[in-house]
Amino acid sequence: MKHRKIIEKMSLEEKIALCSGKSFWETQEFPEYGIKSLFLADGPHGLRKQVGESDHLGLNASIATTCFPTASAVAATWDVELIREMGDAIGKEAVKEDINIVLGPGVNMKRNPLCGRNFEYFSEDPFLSGKIGSAWIKGVQSNGVGTSLKHFALNNQELKRMSTDVLVDERALMEYYLPAFEIAVKESEPTSVMCAYNKIEGTYCSDNKRLIWDILREEWGFDGAVITDWGAMNDRIEAFKAGLDLEMPGSKGRFDKEVKKAVENGLLDERYIDQAVDNLLTLIDRTTKGNKNAITEDLHNKNHQLARKVAAAGGVLLRNQNKILPLEKKSQITVIGELAKTPRYQGNGSSLVSPTKLSNLLDGISEYTETSKFASGYSLKDIENEDLIKEAVEIAKSSKTVVLCVGLTDIYESEGFDREHMGIPKNQAKLIEAVAEVNENIIVIIVGGSAIEMPWAEKVQAILHMQLSGQAGGLAAADLIFGNENPSGKLTETYPFRYEDVVSSTYFNKNPKQGAYFESMYCGYRYFETAKVPVRYPFGFGLSYTEFKYSNLQVKKSGLYDVEVTANVENVGEFDGAEVVQLYVAAATGGVYRPSKELKGFAKVQLEKGESKQVRFNLDKRSFAVYDQDKKDWIVEEGIYALQIGASIKNVRLEKHIELEGEKPVRKNCSTWYYSLSGIPSKKDFVTIYHNYEDYVPQVKGTYDMTSSIKEMKETSLICKIMYKAMEKIIAKNNGGKVDYTNPGFRMLMDSASDNPMKSMPLFSPDSMSLNVAEFFVEAANGHMIKGIKKLTKKNK
Incomplete structure (x- = not known):
């Protein structure tokens, strides 16, 4: 151990305490041993540092920092040097704001286009994701601060993300789902790795010895710290044995007594705790070397320009009929689309950044020409408005060129819930059809962090996909359409003609608490190319001028x-x-x-x-x-x-x-599907490369446990139904004042809170729901009211 002398001075209680966060974002400090507290902050595409009320879903305010493009847009640059430069910029802002560890990057695979968090991941390809993730990590850590590679591993859906059990065959695990992590670990040495919420083959990632110790540490040689995602801790004793070091956020000592008791009873060797402490002391050494003297006063201005550069480099030109682009400067154009005025430039959730500046598409166009006309064309809520469409059609009739901005709104993709389909909002799709009937020169600008269906693609002249392009995305889009920058972005995921063409479309999220990956490693282009299924835009595609x-x-x-x-x-x-x-x-x-x-x-x-x-x-x-x-x-x-x-x-x-x-x-003796890719794979096929297993059976009254959620138990429990309604009212109070599932903030928080396993509720709401209260609801839902009351009246845990 590197820090044996310090560890020998610490009591068992102090060592256990160090392995749990002091607060939502900070680690424990012990000045008497020279142990500093670390500040961790979300931030794959910019920093989300909260100095007031804290949360892990981007609901409360954070300080202003540069909002760079999200991972989907960054990856589309395919430019490791530029990505390293962006990482360096984020690292410098971390030093400026006294942040020790930036929680990112996310290198999970885009298994299915409907995963609500795909905007925060790089690609459907592990090699590309690993190389891009490595570049980002090197850039950030060059400033003496740390990163946390996430979410390790198999976090490929938002629905039931805290309790789903992923079943995956060995080859898919090693050849497809883990290589991005492996590349990043070996090439960039991240200071920490963050475990995912989900289970893998019945074992939570936080407790998964094979994942954390055998693969990450022994096979790959990782010598940093392993931390939980916020609230991902399942069994603290098993987690120590598995090689997990730090539980975040702090649970106010919830596990400390049972860990101490386990050591005293011989159920947990103290050496596991000593090793975790040693890893955390190394983490402190590696992430407290930031030099504020190297930070210039114009940092945010420089980074705004860098954000513009990254956004332009990640813009993907998908269509350019008759070379309509680039437009001539000073040309008269009409802009249609509310997203041109009210930009969607980043995703929703834990990665939400408060930008230092914000430029929309109209701002960008104004640098090159005067917009002759503008019409919103649609509302950001997917509600049809014939008057808005009529107004847009009328001005399009008399316009030479129309720039039409459409894309996914917050309610269509977000952390906390998965997408329902691959289409853009219906009111936007209807607008495209209507405008295309009266004007032939339409240039579509797409915003959104994941693949979409484009049945209207051939009705327009040009399509420029900007993804979620950060605070300077509007400027970057204008740089591209007027030719100041030449499009060079390429797609990092396949865009199918329709969602039904995706191999996992018939079973993705159909049994959300058990994700069986029937398709093995055949995701994205690995499926489309091998099965010879036509696609609208293939992996790696992008046009140039x-x-x-x-x-x-x-x-x-x-x-x-x-x-x-x-x-x-x-x-x-x-x-x-x-x-x-x-x-x-x-x-x-x-x-x-x-x-x-x-x-x-x-x-x-x-x-x-x-x-x-x-x-x-x-x-x-x-x-x-x-x-x-x-x-x-x-x-x-x-x-x-x-x-x-x-x-x-x-x-x-x-x-x-x-x-x-x-x-x-x-030739492997298995189902012929894995050779022919004919039709849709089933459990019958999957067990030939995996093993037989029992399908998850939804819990009913009498079988609920601490992995169950209020949302599940309300179906058979009146008291949980009342609790669910109370949660709706409380959350609505801070999100528009009414229960509104079309409000992305409300839906994200409601889905996250009501569908959390009861074991995790005390971690996020320790003041309103203790472990005793959580146990009471489980017992009550099972029909054991008296037993539940006894749990409730016990001394708080």
Whole structure:
């Protein structure tokens, strides 16, 4: 242990106390031992530091900091150097605001487009997510502050996120869901990793020894601290054994007595606590080195410009018929869409940032030309208003060019609940159809942090997807449409024609407390490409105002699996620009089932018109390997592998084949679905690659326990129904004054509070719901009122 001398001086009670937060955002301090308190704050795309009343869902005020684009937009840049620069900027703001640990980044996979928190994750691809996450971490931590890589692991839905049990086969876990974490841990050494809320195969992530100790620490060599997501602690004793160090937020000593008793009774070896303390002291050493003297007074102004640069680099041009873009400066245009005036520039929930400035699309356009006309066209609530549509249609009739801004509003995607479908609000879709009937020159600007259906795409001339582009997103969008910046963003997730084309669409969230991943690793392009399902926009797709020529693909082997790939890229168009060159590996070994191709390299190249550059990629064993669960190791099958260089997964420009030595290919004895991908996978298919299991049976009266929620128990319990109604009134009081499930703030908080497991309620509302009160509701819901009253009258826990 690094800090043995300090640990030996501390009492058992003090060591246990250090492993639980002092407050919502702070850790314990012990000045007598030189142990400082740390301040942690949300912030994958900007800092959310609360100095007053605290919460984990972005409801209460936070100090003003730069609101950069969210992860979905950041990833679309494919620019690791720019992302590192953004991380550095966030790190400097953390130093300025006395924040020691920035809670991010989130590198969970976008398994299904309806996950409400997809805007906060980078990609459907683990290689890309890992590389981007690594760059962000390096940037932040270069300032002497820390990060917390999250949510470890398999946090792929918001519904029942605190209690769902994820069932996943071993290969999907190791090849798809964990590599982004592995890359980030090995390449950037994050100071901490945050465990997820959910269970994996029946064990909560906070207690999961295999996840935290065996994989994270032993296999990957992680030597930082592991902390809980806020309220994710399940069993503190088992968590110590699993290698989890810090419980957040503070639970006011709720677990301390039972931990001490477990040590005294020999049920918990004190060495586990000593190790956790040692990890936390190392965390303090690594995250208290910020130098305020290096922070300049113009930091926020500089970061606003950087936010604009990142947003422009992440803008994805999806359509540009007849080269309608870029527009000429000073040209007369009409702007339609309330989102152009009232921007949605970030997601809802724990990552909500109070921006230092805020510019909308109208502000951006005003830097290049005067808007001749503006019409809102729709309300942000999805309520049809024929008068608004009529007004928009009338001004569109007489306009040469229409810039139409549409997208997802807060009620359509948010932390706390999942999306109901992949469409944009109906009133916006109706507006597009109406305007398209009277004007041929429509440029659509899309805002929103996840994939959407676009049945109207061919009725407009251009589509520019800005994602959720931060406080300067309106300026960046104008920079792109007027050609001051050349679009270079590429999609990091597939955009299907319709949600029904997504392989998991028929079973995602249908049994929300048991998420069986029937599709294995076939998510996103891994499914669409392998199953040959047509999509509207493929992974890696994005247009430019210029054109790029690829040539001279060279492949050199310097070892058994060490392969160098080079190619030339030339800008042969009329504009300076940047191209994202993508390298895919396609195995043709005939052995185990696997995706038809996978991303294994990428490079963003800046090229002046007429300029040519060489790109270089280095592949290793993992670039070709699959996970062998019998050997518990990575193996390469002997055979032919295609190396494909392209501008997207569909747009392959160059290809060469190499032959590799390795294990003899063996076709796995499992359901044929995993080879054919024909139809929809079922439990019958899944058990052939997993194992047989019991389906989760919804709890009923008499079977409720502390993992049940008020929302579940109200269906059969009058007292829980009364409690549910009381929660609605209390939450409504601070969110518009009425019960309104179309209010995103109300819905997020109501869903989060009412669907929390009872075991977690005291962590978030210790003053209004003690553990005794939570136990009372469970007993009462089970019909054991007297037993519940006894729990209630016991000494508070």
